[in-house]
Amino acid sequence: MAPAVDVDDDDDPVVAEYDVFITPELEQQLYVLQYINRPPDQPLTKANQSQPSEIRIKPESGFIEVDVPINIRQNYNKPQGVSWGEALRKTKGFGQKAYGTAGGFERVMPRLSTRPGATADAPAAAAIDNDDNFEEYITNFEDANEKGHVLNTQIFGGQIMKDEGSAPSYMVGTFRDDQLHLTKLDGIVQMRTEFHHLDATGQLDAVNRRREKESQEGVKPTEPKAFLPTVKKSGGDTAAELTQTFFKAANQEKWAKLQYSDEDSEAAYEAYNERLFLTDPAAAPKLQSTMNNAQYLDSISAPSKKRRAPRRREDLIEISDDSDEVEGAAEG
Structure with a gap:
């Protein structure tokens, strides 16, 4: 049996002390992107051969997407990569x-070139059926990749969780010697893998099914239809109507591209030093608390229940085990 070791539970020494500073609000937005399903030992950096090739944002709806290159020369299914790459290229084409x-x-559905009333500049569904070069793309894989016929990008996407005021406020901290500088975040984005190539494949299948159906049944001529004008509300207030309105606005909003700098680049270090540290810590005003220690502990503690006054004996009701009579019942 091992000898007992004296443990002092009250021994909790202070190992370090830091002066805490809060930086002023930035003119630019500051977000933290959390990659949920990517291992932490695989950062999106140039040194790891995974520097993002493009970052885009929809500011109003809050969507962000990051394109990361895929190594198509190792453990890669070339036929499937060509198939998915072509699906994306064709759907984007119309x-x-x-x-x-x-x-x-x-989903954007192209007009058929044989449909009456189709304009000359309207994207035609016939253009998406050009798969005669599929085997050639696989044979000349490198050339096909350079010309945009191969899926060579992994996309991560998410939506900004903004600080609405009711939720906790998050800050990012940076250390410099014995100082801790805190900068308020504008939001957090949980990034997950997006499967746009599967969406494009399903969309392409739907277009081909429609084209096949109309080739068998024939294209119905466009006929004038009578309509009755009605007045609709500009927007609903139910959950379903609000969601529909949001998705419609998100679809119409255009992407804005952002400039990306690798973490080891000079631009990244300059932004780090300029934006995440207080310029003159010596001149920073000190925060003054409006509560003492006891008041602070009361404010963060759960509310305690007030103790009830002990009851007097004459107020108690005693019930005998031998009879149903009540003895000493208090009248009230």
Whole structure:
């Protein structure tokens, strides 16, 4: 049996002390992107050969997407990569700008070139059926990749969780010697893998099914239809109507591209030093608390129940085990 070791539970020494500073609000927005399903030992950096090739944002709806290159020369299914790459290329060719939630789950369906009334500049469905070069793309894989026929990008996407005032406020901290500088965040984004290539494949299948159906049944001529004008409310207030309005607005909002700087680049270090530290800590005003220690502990503690006054014996009701009579019942 091992000898007993004296443990002093009250021994909790202070190992370090830091002066805490709060930086002023930034003119630019500051977000933290959390990659939920990517291992922490695989950062999106140039040194790890995974520097993002593009970052885009929809400021109003809050959607963000990050494009990360895929290593297509190692453990890569070339036929499947060509198939998915072509699906994305073709759907984007007839006007699809976004997929999934960032696109409001909307699909752009091209007009058939044989449909009466189709304009010359309208995207035709016949253009998406050009798969004669599929084997050639696989044979000349490198050339096909350079020309945009191969899925060579992994997309991470998420929506900004903004500080609405009721939720906790998050801050990012940076250390410099014995100082801790805190900068308020404008929001957090949980980034997850997006499967736009599957959305594009399903969209392409829907277009081909429609084209096949109309080739068998024939294209119905466009006929004038009578309509009755009605007055509709500009917007509903139910959950379903609000969601529909939000997705419609998200689909119509255009992407804005952002400039990306690798974490080891000079631009990244300059932004780090300029934006996440207080310029003159010596001149910073000191925060003055309006509560003492006891008041602070009371404010963060759960509310305590007031103790009830002990009851007097004459107020108690005693019930005998031998009879149903009540003895000493208090009258009230």
